[in-house]
Structure formats: C-alpha cells, structure tokens
Amino acid sequence: MLLITLTLYVFAWRAQLGYYWAYQRLRLFSRVFPIVTLVIAAIPGLYPFWMVIEQILFSVLMVGIGDVLTSDHMRLTFPKPVRRTVR
Template identity: 75%
Template sequence: MDSLLRRLDRIAGGRHAGYTVPEEGTTHPRTRRAFVVIGWLLVAELLIGVAAVAVATVLTLDGTRVPFAVWMRSVVVLGMTVTLFYFAWRAQKGYYWAYSRLRLFSKIFPVVTLVIAAIPGLYPLWMVSEQILFSLILIGVADYLDSDHMRAAFPRPGNQGTIGDVRA
C-alpha cells in the first residue's frame, strides 16, 4: 500500500513529491483545526455530489430526460471531491505538494464551475443551484488554506521558515 501511495504522490506531486513541511506546522493546533473544518467542508461537497446523482437518477426513473451534461457534471464533481480528499489527507501528513494542489484547485474549481453554470440552458435550475453551493463551499476551503497561519505552516520547498509567532 505504501508503494502505491508513493507512486500516486509522485504522479500528483512531481519533483517535490517527497518534500514534507516541518512537523511543528502540521501538529500546530490551528493547523489541525483548519484541517478538521476542511474535512467537514469536503464531506459537504461529497454529499452535494451524491445528492446531484440521486436527483438525476430519480428524475430519469420518473421519465424526465436528464441531459448528458448533468450526468457528466455529477460524475466530475464526485471525482474532483475524491481527489480533494486525497490532497487534504496527504497535506495533513505534511506533504507540501498536496497542500499546494488543494489550495490551487479550491480556487480554480469554483471559478470554472460558476462560469459553466452561467451558460444559459446548459443545466437545469437545480443543477445551477448545486454548482453555486459547490463553489461557495470550495471558496471556504480556499479561505482556510490561504490563511497566514497555513501558508506559514506549509513553506515552499527551499523556503523553510518557521511558523514563528503564529499563535494557537
């Protein structure tokens, strides 16, 4: 299992896959609290994704034509959420690459999602609402990851500062 995780880390993390941040940053109470909240926000994302699939399924079984775009969006949301869980888990273990990817994707996905939701007629209203909620939750994840404390706890490779006077 460890071999598989190292291989996944190498694919996702690139040349910095093995770099971990100083333990003082990952064990700091504020860091742990941030990851608890991020975990719950990702659980909310997962529930939203499952609910989207459930709504599409119920509508289909009821005889309503559900556009292919809705099915694709539902599958993509679930896949993205699983990926974000993986990044959050590895970031909690101190992997900078995972923190960096989680931070990046929690900023990019809401923008892409909102732009796509704004395309007239692409999705039914319930799916547009789901996308807006999805985006708001991810913006919350990005907000936690972008805090001064989290950026100090996860210094870039080659820039190993300390979390210094970041207080609990």
C-alpha cells in the same frame, strides 16, 4: 463533479500527512474549481435549476476554503521546502 471531489479528497488526505505539494494543489484548485463550476453552471439548459444552485453553493464553499488555505496559520503550517543543491 465526482472527479473534482475525488481529487480534492486525495490532496486533502496527502496534505494531512504533511505533503507540501498537496497543500499547494489544494490552494490552486480552491481558486480554479469555483470558476470552472460557475462557468459550466452558467450554460443555459445544461443543468436543472436545483443543480445550478448546488454549483453556486459549491463555489462559495470553495472560495471559503481557499481563504482558509491562504491564511497565515496555514502558510506557517506548510512551509515551503528548501531545495537541496547537489555539488
């Protein structure tokens, strides 16, 4: 969980600086991490009950963040860069 949090922090920091790739990673991870955390939390006996609840809340929060990241406003804020072709 610490590594997930650190990667999200780094991508958020880089996206704040205007990097499109970091925004794309945030969008991707906001869709993948909730699934991963719910699957891991569903393994019986792996985590105590309070931590399972924490993982569910984390997943709900990440789904909300994913919705914000895919909004029209965010897509306009981070337009896809145009590839330059070399002749």
